[in-house]
Amino acid sequence: MSESSVLVTADAREGGLTSAQVAERVADGRTNAVGAQTSRSTAQIIRANVVTPFNGLLLALFIVILTTGRWQNGLFGLVIVANTAIGVFQELRAKRTLDRLAVLNAPHARVVRDGTTSEIEVAGVVADDLIELRTGDQVVADGTVTGSTGLEIDESLLTGESDPIHKTVGDEVRSGSIVVAGTGRFQATHVGADAYATRLTAEARQFTVVRSELVAGTNKLLRWISLMMLVVAPLLLWSQFRVPDTEGWQDAATGAVAALVGMVPEGLVLLTSLAFMIAAMSLARKETLVQELPAVEVLARVDTVCLDKTGTLTHGDIVFDRLVTAKDSNNKDSGKGNSHESDSGKGDGGSGSGSGSKDGDSNDGGSQEDREVREALALCAAAPDANATSSALAAEFTDPTWRNAGGIPFSSARKWSAVVAEDHGTWVLGAPEMVFPDAGDNPLLATAADIAGEGRRVLVLAHTTAPATGTDLPADLTARALVVLAEHVRDDAADTLRYFTEQGVALKVISGDNPRTVGAVAVQVGLPGISHATEAVDARTLPEDPDELADVLEHNAVFGRVTPQQKRAIVGALQRRGHVVAMTGDGVNDAMALKDADIGVAMGNGAAATRAVAQLVLLDSRFAHLPDVVAEGRRVIANIERAANLFLVKNVYSLVLALIVVATSLAYPLAPIQLTLISAVTIGIPGFILALAPNSRRYVPGFLGRVLRLAVPTGAVIGLAAFAGYLTIRGLEPTAGRTAAQTVATIVVAIASLWTLSLLARPFTAWKIALIAALAGAFALILAIPVLGNGIFLLDVTPQRLVVGAAIGAAAAFLVEIIGRVILRPVQDATTA
Numbered sequence: 001m002s003e004s005s006v007l008v009t010a011d012a013r014e015g016g017l018t019s020a021q022v023a024e025r026v027a028d029g030r031t032n033a034v035g036a037q038t039s040r041s042t043a044q045i046i047r048a049n050v051v052t053p054f055n056g057l058l059l060a061l062f063i064v065i066l067t068t069g070r071w072q073n074g075l076f077g078l079v080i081v082a083n084t085a086i087g088v089f090q091e092l093r094a095k096r097t098l099d100r101l102a103v104l105n106a107p108h109a110r111v112v113r114d115g116t117t118s119e120i121e122v123a124g125v126v127a128d129d130l131i132e133l134r135t136g137d138q139v140v141a142d143g144t145v146t147g148s149t150g151l152e153i154d155e156s157l158l159t160g161e162s163d164p165i166h167k168t169v170g171d172e173v174r175s176g177s178i179v180v181a182g183t184g185r186f187q188a189t190h191v192g193a194d195a196y197a198t199r200l201t202a203e204a205r206q207f208t209v210v211r212s213e214l215v216a217g218t219n220k221l222l223r224w225i226s227l228m229m230l231v232v233a234p235l236l237l238w239s240q241f242r243v244p245d246t247e248g249w250q251d252a253a254t255g256a257v258a259a260l261v262g263m264v265p266e267g268l269v270l271l272t273s274l275a276f277m278i279a280a281m282s283l284a285r286k287e288t289l290v291q292e293l294p295a296v297e298v299l300a301r302v303d304t305v306c307l308d309k310t311g312t313l314t315h316g317d318i319v320f321d322r323l324v325t326a327k328d329s330n331n332k333d334s335g336k337g338n339s340h341e342s343d344s345g346k347g348d349g350g351s352g353s354g355s356g357s358k359d360g361d362s363n364d365g366g367s368q369e370d371r372e373v374r375e376a377l378a379l380c381a382a383a384p385d386a387n388a389t390s391s392a393l394a395a396e397f398t399d400p401t402w403r404n405a406g407g408i409p410f411s412s413a414r415k416w417s418a419v420v421a422e423d424h425g426t427w428v429l430g431a432p433e434m435v436f437p438d439a440g441d442n443p444l445l446a447t448a449a450d451i452a453g454e455g456r457r458v459l460v461l462a463h464t465t466a467p468a469t470g471t472d473l474p475a476d477l478t479a480r481a482l483v484v485l486a487e488h489v490r491d492d493a494a495d496t497l498r499y500f501t502e503q504g505v506a507l508k509v510i511s512g513d514n515p516r517t518v519g520a521v522a523v524q525v526g527l528p529g530i531s532h533a534t535e536a537v538d539a540r541t542l543p544e545d546p547d548e549l550a551d552v553l554e555h556n557a558v559f560g561r562v563t564p565q566q567k568r569a570i571v572g573a574l575q576r577r578g579h580v581v582a583m584t585g586d587g588v589n590d591a592m593a594l595k596d597a598d599i600g601v602a603m604g605n606g607a608a609a610t611r612a613v614a615q616l617v618l619l620d621s622r623f624a625h626l627p628d629v630v631a632e633g634r635r636v637i638a639n640i641e642r643a644a645n646l647f648l649v650k651n652v653y654s655l656v657l658a659l660i661v662v663a664t665s666l667a668y669p670l671a672p673i674q675l676t677l678i679s680a681v682t683i684g685i686p687g688f689i690l691a692l693a694p695n696s697r698r699y700v701p702g703f704l705g706r707v708l709r710l711a712v713p714t715g716a717v718i719g720l721a722a723f724a725g726y727l728t729i730r731g732l733e734p735t736a737g738r739t740a741a742q743t744v745a746t747i748v749v750a751i752a753s754l755w756t757l758s759l760l761a762r763p764f765t766a767w768k769i770a771l772i773a774a775l776a777g778a779f780a781l782i783l784a785i786p787v788l789g790n791g792i793f794l795l796d797v798t799p800q801r802l803v804v805g806a807a808i809g810a811a812a813a814f815l816v817e818i819i820g821r822v823i824l825r826p827v828q829d830a831t832t833a
Contacts, residue, residue, distance in 0.1 A: 015112060015113075015114065015115035015130075016111065016112030016113045016114065016115065016129065016130035017113050017114075017126070017128060017129060017130070018113070018114055019113065019114060021128070022113060022126055022129075025126035025127050025128070026126060030126055030127040030191060030192075031123065031124065031125065031126050031127075031191060031192055032122055032123050032124070032125035032126070032140060032141055032188075032191040032192050032195070033123040033124075033192060042092065045088055045092060046088055049084050049088045050084055050088075055084065057229075057260075057264060058261065058264060061257045061260055061261055061672075064253055064257055065253075065254065065257055065672060067253075068250040068253055068254055107122055107138060107140075107611065107612060108120060108121060108122065109121075109122050109124075109125050109131055109140045110131065110132040110133075110134075110137075111124075111125060111129045111130065111131050111132070112129075112130040112131075112132065112185070113129070113130075117132060122140045125140055125141055125188060125191055126188070126191065127188055127189070127190075127191050128187060128188060128189075129141075129187070129188045129191075130146065130185055130186075130187055130188075131143065131185065131186055131187075131188060132183070132184075132185050133151065133173075133179045133183060133184045133185065133186065134179060134183050135179055135180065135181055135182065135183070135409070135410070136178075136179060136587070137178070137179045138176065138177070138178050138179075138612055139153070139173050139174065139175050139176065139177045139178070139179070139186075140175055141175050141188040141189075141190060141191045141195050142172070142173070142174050142175055142188070142189055142190035142191075142194075142195045143172070143173055143186040143187050143188045143189050143190070144170065144171070144172060144173075144186055144187050144189060145167050145168065145169055145170060145171045145172075145173060145184055145185070145186045146169060146184075146185045146186060146187050147169065147184050147185040148167055148168050148169055148171075148182065148183075148184040148185075149182050149183045149184060149409065150166075150181055150182030150183070150407070150408055150409035151166070151167040151168075151179065151181070151182040151183060151184035151409075152164040152165065152166050152167065152179070152180050152181035152182055152409070152411060152471075153165050153167050153173055153177045153178065153179060153180070154177060154178045154179075154180045154564075154592070155174065155177040164180045164181065164411065164413065166471065167184065173186050174195075175190075175195040178591055180411060180412060180413070180564075181409040181410060181411040181412075181414075182409035183409070213297070213301070213637075213701075213703050213704075214272055214294070214297055214636070214637065214640050214703060215272065215294060217644075217703045217704035217707070218268060218272055218644070220704060221265070221268075221644075221648070221704070221707075222265070222268075225263060225264070225265065225651060228263070228655065229260060229263055229264075232259075232260075232263070232655070232658050232659070232662070233256070233260055235662045236255075236256045236259050236260070236658050236661070236662055236668075237252065237253075237256040238662075239661055239662045239665050240252035240253075240255040240256050240661070240667070240668065242665040243255070243665060243666060243667045251667070251738075254671060254672065255661070255667055255668035256668070257672050258668050258670050258671055258672040258674075258675055259654060259657065259658040259661070259668050261654075261672050261675055261676075262650060262651070262653075262654025262655075262657070262658075262670070262675050263651050263654045263655055263658070264651075265647040265648065265650075265651055268643070268644060268647045268648075271640065271643050271647075271687060271688065271691055272640055274688075274691070275636045275639060275640050275691050275692075276294055276296065276297070276636065278692060279296045279632040279633070279635070279636050280296065282632060283296065283625075283628065283629060283632055286625055286628050287604075287618065287619040287620040287622070287625065288616060288617070288618055288619065288625050288628065288629060289604075289616070289617040289619055290615070290616055291614065291615055291616065291617065295599055295615035295616055296629060296632045296633040296636055297633050297636050297637055298580070298598055298599045298615070298633070299582055299599050299601075299616070299626075299629050299630055299633045300630055300632075300633025300634045300636070300637055300699050301580045301598075301633070301637075301699050301701075302505065302580045302581065302582040302598065302599060302630075303504070303505055303506060303579055303580050304505065304506045304507075304508065304574050304579040304580070304581050304582070305500060305505055305506070305507055305508070305581075305582045305583075305584070305626075306508045306509075306510055306567075306570065306571060306574075306581060306582070306583045306584070306593070306597070307507060307508065307509050307510070307584050307623075308509075308510065308511055308584055308585040308586065308587070308590055309509055309511035309513060309518050309521055309522075310388075310487065310511065310513070310586070310587070311585070311586035311587070311603050311605070311606065311621065312490075312493075312584050312585070312586070312603070312623045313489060313490060313493045313509070313521055313522075313525055313623070314487035314488060314489050314490060314493075314521060315487065315488040315489075315490060317388075317487075317488065318388050318389065318392045318457060318485045318486065318487050319392055319395070319485065319486055320392050320393060320395060320396040320483070320484075320485060320486075321456060321484040321485055321486040322484045323373070323377075323481055323482070323483060323484070324444070324447060324451070324481060324482040324484060325369065325370065325373060325480070325481045325482075326369075326443075326444050326479065326480060326481065327369075369480070372424070372463075372480075373461060373480055373481045374397055375400055375401065375402050375421070375424070376402075376419070376421065376424075376427040376461060376463070376480075377393055377396075377397040377429075377461065377481075377483065378393075378397040378398060378399065378400035378402075379400045379402050379404055379419050379421055379427070380393060380397075380417065380419055380427065380429045380461075381393035381394040381396075381397050381398070381400075382394070382400055382404070383404075383407070383409070383410075383417065383419060389410075389429075389459070389485065392485055393483070402421040402422065402423075402424055403421070403422040404419060404420070404421070404422075405420040405421065405422040406419075406420045406468065407419035407420050407426075407468050408468050408470075408471060410430075411471070412512055412563070412564055412587065413563050413564060413565075414430070414434065414471065414473075415430050415431040415434045415512060415561070416428055416429065416430020416431060416434055416435050416473070417429055417430060418468040418473075418474060419468075420467070420468050425463055425464060425465045426463070426464050426465070426466060426467060426468045426474050427461060427462070427463055428461070428462045428463075428464070428468075428473070428474060428477060429459055429460070429461050429462075429483070430459060430460065431458075431459065431460070431513075431514060431561070432445050432448040432449075432458060432459070432460040432479075432482075432514075433514065433561070434561075435460050435462055435473065435477065435479075436460065436462070436477070436479065442479060444460070444479045444481075444482060445460065445479060447482060448460060448482050449516065451482070451484055452514040452516040452517045452520075453516040453517075453519075453520060453533050453534070454520060455487075455517055455520030455521050455524060455533070456484050456485065456486060456517060457484070457485040457486070457487060457513055457514070457517055458482055458483070458484055458485075458514060458517070459482070459483040459485070460479055460481075460482055460483075461479075461480050461481045461482070461483060462477040462478060462479050462480060463477065463478050463480050464476045464477045464478065487521070489521060489524055489525060490622075490623060490624070492622070492623070492624035493525045493623060493624075494525045494526045495624070496623055496624045496626060496627060497525055497526060497527055497528075498526065499627045500626075500627075500630075501528050503630070503698065504698070506557075506579075507527060507528065507529075507557060508553065508557055508558075508559070508570070508574075509521075509522050509527060509557065509558045509559065510539075510559045510562045510566075510567055510570055511559070511560055511562060512560075512561060512562055512563070513560055513561070514560055514561065515536035515537060515538045515539075515558070515559070515560030515561060516533045516534065516536060516560070517533075517560065518536050518558055518559070518560040519532070519533035519534065519535060519536030519558050519560070520533040522536065522557070522558045527557060527558065528557065529556070529557030529558070530557055530558050535556075535558065536558040536559065536560050537552070537556050537558065537559045537560070538559075538560060538561055539559050539560060539561045539562040539563065539566050540561055542559070542566060544569070546569070546572060546573045546576055547573075547576070549569060549570065549573040550573040550574065550576060550577050553570060553573055553574060554577075564590075564592060564593070567583075567590065567592070567593035568592050568593050568596050570593070571583055571593050571596045571597050572596060575598070580598045581597045581598050581599075582597060582598065582599045582600075582601060583596075583597035583599075583600055583601065584601040584602075584603070584623065584626075585600075585601075585602065585603070585606065585610055586602065586603035586605065586606030586610060586621070587606060587610065590602075590606075590610055591610045591612075591613055594610060594613050594614050595613040599615050599616065600613060600614035600615055600616070601614060601615075601616045601617075601618065601626065601629075602614035602616070602617045602618070603617075603618055603621040604617055604618055604619040604620060604621045605621045606621070616629060631696065633699075634695065634696060634697060634698065634699060635693075635694060635695045635696070637697075637699055637703070638695040638697040639690055639691045639692070639693060639695050640691060641703055641706065641707060642687075642690055642691075642695075642760045642761075643687040643688075643690060643691050644703075644707045644711075645707055645710055645711055645714075645756075645760055646682065646683045646686070646687050646753075646756070646757065646760065647683060647687070648707060648708070648711035648715065649710075649711045649714050649715045649718065649753065649756055650675075650678070650679060650682075650683055650715070650753070651711075651715065652711055652712055652714070652715020652716060652718075652719065653715040653716070653718040653719035653722065653749065654675070654719070655715075655719075656715065656716055656719030656720065656723075657669055657670070657719050657722060657723060660719070660723050666726075667738050667741075669722055669723055669725075669726040669741060669742060669745035670722070670742055670745055670746060670749070671742055671794050673792070673793050673794055674742060674745075674746045674793055674794065674795070677746070677750075677779075677782065677793050678746065678749050678750050678753060681750065681753075681754070681775050681778060681779050682750065682753035682754055682756070682757055682775070683753070685775065686757050686761075686771060686772075686775060689771060690760075690761065693768075706823075709823050710819070710820065710823045710824065713819050713823075714756055714816050714819055714820070717752070717812055717815045717816060717819065718748075718749055718752045718753065718756075718812055718816070721748050721749075721752055721808050721809065721811065721812035721815075722745040722748045722749045723745070724748075724808055725741075725744040725745050725747070725748040725804060725805055725808045725809075726741045726742070726744060726745045727741075728744070728804055728808065729741050729743075729744040729800075729801055729804055732800065732804070733800075739794060739795075739796045740796055740798075740801060742794070742795075743795045743796050743797060743801050743805070744801050744804050744805040744808075745805075746793075746795060746805075747783070747801070747802065747805025747806065747809055748805050748808045748809040748812060749809075750779050750809070751805070751806065751809025751810065751812070751813055752809050752812035752813050752816055754772065754775065754776055754779070754813075755812075755813035755816050755817065756816050756820075757772060757775075758772050759816065759817065759820040759824065782795075783795065783797050783802070784797075
């Protein structure tokens with residue numbers, strides 16, 4: 001085995017594995033497949049919706065009811081089946097949508113096989129594969145470097161160390177790390193489950209649950225209810241056997257089951273999951289991939305959005321605008337002469353600029369200098385670590401005759417790159433203030449500052465005869481020319497920023513570009529907090545202390561020359577002040593900040609590493625989709641809170657009635673079939689409909705406390721009113737029996753619960769009024785038709801019982817209205833302010 005491995009290694013260093021060697025490893029299972037999924041499998045979905053503690057409890061209660069022979073009281077068993085079926089259907093539908101989008105968005109690996117390089121799915125990588133690496137790639141397996149051209153790896157996602165590590169031949173690389181500079185190749189030694197950090201990418205893309213206030217609050221409620229049921233259940237059963245008019249164990253069991261069924265919020269968890277999935281499906285239709293379902297809720301809670309300029313406010317497809325040489329900088333008009341060409345949004349200015357340089361060849365003796373500049377830029381454009389800048393240059397400067405003799409690749413931390421031209425010295429291309437920290441009175445660098453203030457991206461081309469070694473800036477540099485690049489500001493950027501401003505969300509633009517360039521774009525799109533490009537903060541002046549940094553962030557909105565480490569520090573400083581932070585980005589330098597943020601939003605055309613760590617991916621790279629995500633999150637939060645109130649009101653009045661019958665040894669006032677009727681008309685049907693309704697209410701913290709503040713007093717009022725109706729009719733009709741009392745209690749609870757529904761459905765719209773009227777009408781129809789009321793729901797309706805139930809129900813509804821006005825009004829005021 002080891003001898004074969006050595007032979008393979010030797011072959012792989014040259015042309016990679018052969019097709020036969022790949023097939024052998026696939027047959028042996030030595031692949032990078034780790035079963036990664038963007039959602040749960042079909043079996044997991046069915047199991048998750050069927051095998052739940054509450055389904056188990058309700059099934060046991062259903063079996064108890066069946067043994068009594070009173071099948072009508074077991075109708076709640078059909079509700080379990082219906083709720084489970086709906087949950088499975090909706091999640092399977094969402095799974096198909098999300099899986100399809102994720103496949104289109106999945107990262108790929110470049111492998112060398114049979115002497116040629118091709119892109120394959122990450123799962124298709126096999127042991128001993130020779131894999132190419134470029135800037136922005138995420139390493140997909142563990143391996144050994146076999147070739148390196150300025151290769152630098154950021155392993156902070158694995159180790160927490162933020163400094164990039166220079167990799168040479170023989171060094172080890174680990175899956176999950178990110179290429180931040182240079183190019184290289186490595187041979188995979190550990191793949192799939194054997195890789196050190198394969199789980200990083202897999203877990204970032206599969207069905208997971210981020211920290212969600214809704215989920216956490218719901219789970220806490222379920223734990224409390226479970227504990228209460230463990231205490232109440234035996235006492236309840238004991239009390240029902242002590243009821244004076246109990247006719248056998250069947251009555252006692254039926255009463256105990258009715259109380260326990262009422263205490264089970266069987267649809268709340270299902271409703272929460274469905275709301276998340278339907279929101280994810282809705283966003284999928286808008287080209288937004290939700291990689292973690294509760295992320296839509298988290299973004300609705302965000303109060304600060306950190307934006308990267310390139311790819312977010314601008315399209316990111318930079319084009320060459322013009323070239324400004326040293327001689328041009330002495331002429332102010334020349335320095336701006338072609339600015340109108342870049343405004344067209346096309347690369348026309350490149351050709352115009354080029355011809356301008358050629359004019360100099362014929363009339364001012366500068367032909368040699370111009371030719372050198374153009375050759376150097378052509379060599380920079382042909383560098384192996386291609387990025388957006390080199391691609392823009394390649395469209396204008398082609399076919400270099402100089403030979404590349406090495407260099408230093410571009411790094412987002414250094415913000416410059418160097419190329420060594422054989423017999424022509426070293427040429428550095430990068431940000432003017434990074435290449436020449438002390439500009440002095442150099443007119444070319446002064447021109448660079450002026451052009452940056454127009455919102456253009458400016459790079460300086462500098463020359464030296466000194467060698468380029470390591471990662472240090474070469475010495476004795478002389479500025480030779482400025483390369484002006486243009487970006488296209490997104491048409492919808494201003495409207496999107498205006499939306500966030502109106503919603504009270506703070507915006508911070510943090511970019512690696514020149515502060516004046518970033519400031520000019522921010523002013524152009526109308527970002528609040530900045531009125532002139534010069535107001536942008538140079539990140540090189542930012543303090544390292546988190547508290548001091550947070551103070552600066554509170555008073556400034558635009559930052560330029562931000563390093564990847566500073567992006568993480570900015571996110572952390574904002575979080576230390578209690579802000580919920582969203583981070584958008586597309587470049588590899590954004591990946592760690594996206595991971596640290598409360599929610600990361602990646603652009604679909606961004607680096608694979610960035611997409612892998614984000615919770616949301618804007619597949620068409622349109623920042624304008626973020627308001628849609630916020631709207632979905634707000635709809636989910638507000639509607640689930642509304643539905644949770646409905647469920648918990650039932651749980652509270654069921655608990656109140658259970659405690660009363662335990663204390664009094666009276667029969668439970670409601671039969672299971674009657675609770676099923678009330679739940680369907682006042683909770684189940686309206687809860688599912690309202691959960692899908694539009695709702696733009698702003699997020700207000702404190703979901704659980706707010707729900708309990710309304711549900712506890714409301715449920716207590718309804719429970720006491722139901723028991724009052726039960727006792728009243730027993731007093732008026734002492735010989736009527738248990739059914740008469742249960743009929744009145746059912747009417748009381750239904751009326752008060754429908755009024756609670758009307759309270760939570762406000763503000764009213766035509767369809768909400770129609771919904772409540774239809775539900776009330778359905779309940780009235782059941783009371784009016786004996787075959788339904790008496791034959792199925794065990795109700796015995798008479799005029800007297802109807803009047804008593806309606807009167808007490810109306811009184812309870814009046815108290816519910818008062819409670820709602822006292823508790824809900826402050827929330828409504830806060831969310832509409």
